[in-house]
Amino acid sequence: MDEKIYDVMILGGGPAGLAAGLYAGRSGLSVLIIEKGIDGGQIALTHGIENYPGQANIDGMSGQELVAPMTEQCRKFGCERVSDTVSACDFGGAVKKFIGSRGVYQARSAIVCTGAMTRFIGCAHEAEYVGKGVSYCAVCDANFFRDLEIYVAGGSGVAAEEALYLARFGRKVTILHKGYELAASPDIKREIEENPKIRVLFGVEIVDLGGDGLLSEIVIQSVSTGERTVLKADEEDGVFGLFGFTGRRTTGMFDGVLDMQGGYIVTNEKMETNIPGVYAAGDVRVTPLRQVVTACADGAVAAMQCGKYLRKKK
Numbered sequence: 001m002d003e004k005i006y007d008v009m010i011l012g013g014g015p016a017g018l019a020a021g022l023y024a025g026r027s028g029l030s031v032l033i034i035e036k037g038i039d040g041g042q043i044a045l046t047h048g049i050e051n052y053p054g055q056a057n058i059d060g061m062s063g064q065e066l067v068a069p070m071t072e073q074c075r076k077f078g079c080e081r082v083s084d085t086v087s088a089c090d091f092g093g094a095v096k097k098f099i100g101s102r103g104v105y106q107a108r109s110a111i112v113c114t115g116a117m118t119r120f121i122g123c124a125h126e127a128e129y130v131g132k133g134v135s136y137c138a139v140c141d142a143n144f145f146r147d148l149e150i151y152v153a154g155g156s157g158v159a160a161e162e163a164l165y166l167a168r169f170g171r172k173v174t175i176l177h178k179g180y181e182l183a184a185s186p187d188i189k190r191e192i193e194e195n196p197k198i199r200v201l202f203g204v205e206i207v208d209l210g211g212d213g214l215l216s217e218i219v220i221q222s223v224s225t226g227e228r229t230v231l232k233a234d235e236e237d238g239v240f241g242l243f244g245f246t247g248r249r250t251t252g253m254f255d256g257v258l259d260m261q262g263g264y265i266v267t268n269e270k271m272e273t274n275i276p277g278v279y280a281a282g283d284v285r286v287t288p289l290r291q292v293v294t295a296c297a298d299g300a301v302a303a304m305q306c307g308k309y310l311r312k313k314k
């Protein structure tokens with residue numbers, strides 16, 4: 001057990017956690033950030049960001065470049081950091097606890113910033129083409145596929161809505177769906193049917209991807225007959241986009257502990273959960289937009305609320 005009791009402990013060192021650390025540390029609170037992997041979270045995986053306001057290079061920069069100064073700012077303002085995977089929490093008392101594989105961490109307030117991981121489409125060679133044609137975020141990457149062909153994997157309401165968004169960018173959008181009906185609301189289905197740029201291929205699954213560096217081939221298989229078809233990018237384009245919307249998963253650690261909705265933590269606009277002194281920020285919470293800018297804003301709000309909560313407790 002780490003004997004030290006911090007003012008704030010932050011679970012997750014992605015953009016939400018780092019922004020929370022910066023704001024909490026800078027306002028004089030003692031802060032521990034617990035991160036199981038590398039700082040930066042999901043954004044550290046991406047090579048091309050061009051929508052973070054004020055980013056140093058407006059022509060695009062990598063996620064790691066974007067978050068490196070955030071890590072430095074946390075260090076500058078005295079945040080401590082530990083590498084550990086937390087598997088349980090105890091929010092029962094005035095001192096909150098996170099139980100990790102290397103220790104038990106304690107603080108008078110806690111911010112959960114564990115993010116939400118995209119589910120992979122699950123086909124062969126998928127990982128090779130992430131950022132080279134394969135994406136899981138239309139808001140992040142649609143602009144890279146202007147006037148190109150775009151494919152969407154998934155048949156949920158989210159997939160359908162994202163297809164409508166992508167149709168504003170791509171020359172043509174094709175939804176590839178294993179099932180035989182989109183699980184979208186009637187008005188969204190109507191918009192899909194009426195959009196001349198969108199077509200839906202039902203009863204197909206994506207089994208393999210190919211291309212010379214960039215994604216230019218998608219192998220699909222009929223669910224009913226097993227017949228395979230290779231979809232190829234136009235030679236002139238040399239690449240097409242494949243956006244996977246087959247679901248996202250959060251940690252599950254807070255099920256039954258915090259109020260949840262659809263796997264995400266419910267907060268109010270102050271990032272407060274149903275337990276006083278416990279906050280959630282970023283992709284892990286119920287929110288209409290999951291981006292770096294919103295994660296950072298959430299982290300800042302949560303950190304400032306921790307300060308207010310701790311002052312009241314004194």
Ligand SMILES: Cc1cc2nc3c(=O)[nH]c(=O)nc-3n(C[C@H](O)[C@H](O)[C@H](O)COP(=O)(O)OP(=O)(O)OC[C@H]3O[C@@H](n4cnc5c(N)ncnc54)[C@H](O)[C@@H]3O)c2cc1C
Binds near residue numbers: 011051087281284
């Ligand atoms: C490929 C890709 C491209 C993207 N492109 C853009 C873009 O261009 N612009 C944009 O604004 N957004 C983009 N996003 C979205 C953006 O990355 C997320 O919205 C943002 O990272 C959310 O920040 P977060 O801190 O809430 O969560 P995350 O970034 O997911 O960070 C959560 C952190 O918590 C840690 N963690 C989780 N569970 C535990 C545990 N049990 N113990 C210890 N640590 C734990 C994880 O290791 C992770 O580092 C992209 C996402 C992806 C996947």
